[in-house]
Amino acid sequence: MGRVSIKNVSRIFIKKEENGVTEALHDVSFDVEDGEFICILGPSGCGKTTLLRIIAGLETQTSGEITLNGVPITGPDPKRGMVFQQYSLFPWRTVIDNVTFGLEMQGISKAEARQQAEKYIDLVGLEQFKNSYPYELSGGMQQRAAIARALANEPEVLLMDEPFGALDAQTRNILQDELLKIWEQKHITCIFVTHSVDEAVVLSDRILVMTARPGRIKEIVTVDLPRPRCRTSPEANRLRDRVLKLLEEERFKK
Amino acid sequence: MKNRFIKTIEENGIEALSLIIAVAIWQIVADRIVQNKFLLPSFYDVVNSFTIIVESGLIYTDTLTSLVHFSIGIIAAFTIGIPLGIAMGWFRKANRAIDPIIEILRPIPPLAWIPFAIVWFGLTRQAAGFVVFVGMVFPIIINTYTGFKNVPKVYVEAAKVLGCTRDLDLIRYIAIPSAMPSIAAGIRIAMGVGWMCLVAAEMFGVSDNGLGYQIWHNYYLHRMDFVLVYMLLLGFVGLLIDRFFRYYVDAKLLRWTAGTVV
Numbered sequence: 001m002g003r004v005s006i007k008n009v010s011r012i013f014i015k016k017e018e019n020g021v022t023e024a025l026h027d028v029s030f031d032v033e034d035g036e037f038i039c040i041l042g043p044s045g046c047g048k049t050t051l052l053r054i055i056a057g058l059e060t061q062t063s064g065e066i067t068l069n070g071v072p073i074t075g076p077d078p079k080r081g082m083v084f085q086q087y088s089l090f091p092w093r094t095v096i097d098n099v100t101f102g103l104e105m106q107g108i109s110k111a112e113a114r115q116q117a118e119k120y121i122d123l124v125g126l127e128q129f130k131n132s133y134p135y136e137l138s139g140g141m142q143q144r145a146a147i148a149r150a151l152a153n154e155p156e157v158l159l160m161d162e163p164f165g166a167l168d169a170q171t172r173n174i175l176q177d178e179l180l181k182i183w184e185q186k187h188i189t190c191i192f193v194t195h196s197v198d199e200a201v202v203l204s205d206r207i208l209v210m211t212a213r214p215g216r217i218k219e220i221v222t223v224d225l226p227r228p229r230c231r232t233s234p235e236a237n238r239l240r241d242r243v244l245k246l247l248e249e250e251r252f253k254k
Numbered sequence: 255m256k257n258r259f260i261k262t263i264e265e266n267g268i269e270a271l272s273l274i275i276a277v278a279i280w281q282i283v284a285d286r287i288v289q290n291k292f293l294l295p296s297f298y299d300v301v302n303s304f305t306i307i308v309e310s311g312l313i314y315t316d317t318l319t320s321l322v323h324f325s326i327g328i329i330a331a332f333t334i335g336i337p338l339g340i341a342m343g344w345f346r347k348a349n350r351a352i353d354p355i356i357e358i359l360r361p362i363p364p365l366a367w368i369p370f371a372i373v374w375f376g377l378t379r380q381a382a383g384f385v386v387f388v389g390m391v392f393p394i395i396i397n398t399y400t401g402f403k404n405v406p407k408v409y410v411e412a413a414k415v416l417g418c419t420r421d422l423d424l425i426r427y428i429a430i431p432s433a434m435p436s437i438a439a440g441i442r443i444a445m446g447v448g449w450m451c452l453v454a455a456e457m458f459g460v461s462d463n464g465l466g467y468q469i470w471h472n473y474y475l476h477r478m479d480f481v482l483v484y485m486l487l488l489g490f491v492g493l494l495i496d497r498f499f500r501y502y503v504d505a506k507l508l509r510w511t512a513g514t515v516v
Binding site: 057077081091133 | 408409412416417419423431432
């Protein structure tokens with residue numbers, strides 16, 4: 001169970017050298033239901049990654065509160081798994097040892113951790129590569145392994161920061177479909193940051209469109225399309241059109 | 255069998271031929287042109303002297319002594335250099351505290367420590383080991399520090415969200431493995447410096463055996479063929495240590511970097 005509630009969160013960065021102040025997030029509030037798939041979409045530099053990092057506990061908000069199931073978030077915790085945009089697998093560990101890492105940190109014995117890790121490696125389709133080192137894998141496979149690693153801790157929320165951003169278009173489509181399958185199977189809450197409108201429309205229950213800096217919520221768009229979704233259906237196109245127009249408004253506002 | 259023999263020759267032919275020609279030129283120049291065993295001992299002289307020290311067993315005691323000196327230095331440099339480098343690389347305050355001291359001590363050539371090595375430790379193995387230590391410790395500290403500074407942030411963050419949040423665990427599970435290529439490079443540089451310091455320390459009379467000592471001792475006796483034997487011996491032992499280390503590190507510790515260009 002993973003209900004995330006974000007209340008009046010602001011984040012101000014202070015630059016030491018220039019005495020400058022940048023407001024990255026301004027009074028952001030929304031709730032994510034248990035098992036919901038939310039995409040955060042916005043122009044680059046709008047603070048969407050900052051918001052996700054605050055939810056992960058890797059950064060702190062200047063004001064406001066974020067809770068997971070009613071408990072305030074104060075720091076990183078394995079209950080909130082994260083997949084990064086950059087390749088983040090530990091290059092000195094094989095795929096399976098990467099996936100067992102979180103379990104080892106919990107103090108689970110190596111043998112048991114391996115057994116559990118194998119389930120998740122199967123889930124993302126990397127059985128053949130479990131003893132490979134990251135440098136031996138393609139970008140898509142590395143991100144699959146990173147998803148397996150995040151899932152192995154059985155988090156209540158899965159945070160994803162443009163995880164498919166560096167992949168080619170076809171691999172990205174495949175991984176989106178696979179992610180949805182996993183999400184349906186695991187009933188896990190997903191918060192997914194992206195700059196791709198297509199990706200947001202295919203994946204999410206709701207799209208959180210943000211304004212240009214300082215990031216605020218411009219509009220929350222409900223994606224009422226049945227799954228599995230057809231990427232090219234007229235309804236999907238209409239939705240894409242609507243979201244693109246929202247983003248365009250932001251572009252010309254400055 | 256024959257095929258394999260031919261293949262080996264084909265594969266290493268140029269290298270082997272080059273070595274043979276170099277030795278031949280050396281022999282001819284020494285034997286026919288210089289004709290002075292003191293100025294330039296010939297290859298044959300050197301081989302002769304080599305068999306003498308093998309038969310007398312001197313080679314073993316001297317090599318062993320030098321290796322003991324070297325080991326004392328390397329162990330001390332490891333136990334002091336690596337933790338210092340880690341502390342400096344991980345904790346900003348530790349870096350600010352330790353860095354000025356290191357920057358002042360580092361430019362002092364290790365050999366300048368020889369008098370104090372003798373005063374503090376006497377003419378003992380520890381004195382030679384100390385000079386080796388001084389030569390080795392700085393490259394190790396600096397490379398460990400650099401390796402730690404360059405640990406990609408995303409690994410640390412990934413570890414944190416996976417439940418690895420304590421400094422000690424982050425150092426052990428993330429920073430040390432990630433910095434290992436840099437640490438290993440530092441150790442290799444340090445071994446080269448340490449080997450040089452070892453010879454100098456032994457020459458300066460810190461010890462009364464060892465390969466470096468024998469070079470100086472035989473020079474006093476005007477036995478230049480023996481000097482050359484010990485010189486070559488130093489080169490070979492140094493080469494062996496480096497090869498062994500590289501093999502061990504590449505095969506065991508750094509297998510995961512096989513894809514990167516080094």
